Amino acid sequence: xxxxxxxxxxxxxxxxxxxxxxxxxxxxxxxxxxxxxxxxxxxxxxxxxxxxxxxxxxxxxxxxxxxxxxxxxxxxxxxxxxxxxxxxxxxxxxxxxxxxxxxxxxxxxxxxxxxxxxxxxxxxxxxxxxxxxxxxxxxxxxxxxxxxxxxxxxxxxxxxxxxxxxxxxxxxxxxxxxxxxxxxxxxxxxxxxxxxxxxxxxxxxxxxxxxxxxxxxxxxxxxxxxxxxxxxxxxxxxxx
Amino acid sequence: xxxxxxxxxxxxxxxxxxxxxxxxxxxxxxxxxxxxxxxxxxxxxxxxxxxxxxxxxxxxxxxxxxxxxxxxxxxxxxxxxxxxxxxxxxxxxxxxxxxxxxxxxxxxxxxxxxxxxxxxxxxxxxxxxxxxxxxxxxxxxxxxxxxxxxxxxxxxxxxxxxxxxxxxxxxxxxxxxxxxxxxxxxxxxxxxxxxxxxxxxxxxxxxxxxxxxxxxxxxxxxxxxxxxxxxxxxxxxxxx
DNA sequence: CGCGTTTTTGAAGCCCCTCAAGTGTAGTGG
DNA sequence: CCACTACACTTGAGGGGCTTCAAAAACGCG
Numbered sequence: 001x002x003x004x005x006x007x008x009x010x011x012x013x014x015x016x017x018x019x020x021x022x023x024x025x026x027x028x029x030x031x032x033x034x035x036x037x038x039x040x041x042x043x044x045x046x047x048x049x050x051x052x053x054x055x056x057x058x059x060x061x062x063x064x065x066x067x068x069x070x071x072x073x074x075x076x077x078x079x080x081x082x083x084x085x086x087x088x089x090x091x092x093x094x095x096x097x098x099x100x101x102x103x104x105x106x107x108x109x110x111x112x113x114x115x116x117x118x119x120x121x122x123x124x125x126x127x128x129x130x131x132x133x134x135x136x137x138x139x140x141x142x143x144x145x146x147x148x149x150x151x152x153x154x155x156x157x158x159x160x161x162x163x164x165x166x167x168x169x170x171x172x173x174x175x176x177x178x179x180x181x182x183x184x185x186x187x188x189x190x191x192x193x194x195x196x197x198x199x200x201x202x203x204x205x206x207x208x209x210x211x212x213x214x215x216x217x218x219x220x221x222x223x224x225x226x227x228x229x230x231x232x233x234x235x236x237x238x239x240x
Numbered sequence: 241x242x243x244x245x246x247x248x249x250x251x252x253x254x255x256x257x258x259x260x261x262x263x264x265x266x267x268x269x270x271x272x273x274x275x276x277x278x279x280x281x282x283x284x285x286x287x288x289x290x291x292x293x294x295x296x297x298x299x300x301x302x303x304x305x306x307x308x309x310x311x312x313x314x315x316x317x318x319x320x321x322x323x324x325x326x327x328x329x330x331x332x333x334x335x336x337x338x339x340x341x342x343x344x345x346x347x348x349x350x351x352x353x354x355x356x357x358x359x360x361x362x363x364x365x366x367x368x369x370x371x372x373x374x375x376x377x378x379x380x381x382x383x384x385x386x387x388x389x390x391x392x393x394x395x396x397x398x399x400x401x402x403x404x405x406x407x408x409x410x411x412x413x414x415x416x417x418x419x420x421x422x423x424x425x426x427x428x429x430x431x432x433x434x435x436x437x438x439x440x441x442x443x444x445x446x447x448x449x450x451x452x453x454x455x456x457x458x459x460x461x462x463x464x465x466x467x468x469x470x471x472x473x474x475x476x477x478x479x480x
Numbered sequence: 481c482g483c484g485t486t487t488t489t490g491a492a493g494c495c496c497c498t499c500a501a502g503t504g505t506a507g508t509g510g
Numbered sequence: 511c512c513a514c515t516a517c518a519c520t521t522g523a524g525g526g527g528c529t530t531c532a533a534a535a536a537c538g539c540g
Contacts, residue, residue: 192496
């Protein structure tokens, strides 16, 4: 009786049955939260780790001027925070984008897993490194790519991540993300994201409705975006 | 007989004498490299970890269109890669910005340290998490801040990091970074960086010469940048 | 001193933003 | 079943921030 989180980690390293059992047990504390719910806010002292089991969430930071910048999307199986062990207070917030089911693992349990189960520790470390690669890819996108490339690149990333979770069907995948949220992630305005999406739709690469993304031509899409899936590393291995 | 790397880790966690000795010994393989030298290139298979002992370096990625995006600056004490343990090939390159002295720790030695010395492992993990915080801050900067704020923010970050290493003297610190490099890091053009620097100089917040940065008014600087040093976490503790 | 690189300054243009209004589309309650 | 409301999406017009192109001045280093 495993879950998206355990499955993802098993994609990174091979876990013994005992490891799997301990991980699943660690996710025993589960709860359902509505959409747009802050799991933790900037300034809070982190006391436990979150794991996304169902639904989507994002890391974000609010700016004094009022804007919002999203720095990561969290899908089922993703860790919310290793920060527990390190930070006195959160330097960003995490909020759900859809109704979600999350597990919380308290600090003590986390420490114990890390101290006693080397394979699990290694898996945690890997997720960390892959996430870092994604952050770097975002920086490259925001620094050096046009708005069309940026939108296409983000959609490619989300599509590939969804695919590696096996929730893609013939180029179609659920993507419950509004244009406003896309804009907050891309450093663009919702108005401009709208225009870019139309452009991509008109040239026949993809279509995006309220909660669905349809990739018509993934090759063209990747070409436009300058997308090189290599940076997602292990995530992809599972799709093959 | 310790070094910048060991000193930095000791700022994160308390290490026993044995830990310190092992870390210092791990850095025994040292070499000097000139400026603009690629320590490792995108596509290479990483075989060892680099540690900056003296000089500056940066992570960067070249784009098909010819541009370059820098994703991180590496100063003495910084790790170049934990990727050894995880990645089949590098998804970015690392190059020196100045003549530098680097230590290389091979994979086996690294694994052994991690397996046998929990305090060292913990310190590695922390550096990782702090670096991730810096990446997130960069994304926020590039997504939602004006060019003036971005330049000011980066200079604040570099200044504070330099300060925590103790190489700042009365608001002056060595910053051997050309405007071209700044532009590559900020996602701006060198021309515009130049104009922004003039603006900051004229309003009396800072002055930047070829290899020196003088912060005249750090408070005003931080105010312009929207700089909140909290995201650098442990790094700052050492400055106090 | 001489050469390459960096810095500086100017002029023109484009990409994306801002402001504004109108059009769906869900969900709610009468 | 149809207002009514609250959002999200869409489209237009105009402006500003940063880029592009170009060239001169200043710097650093053999």
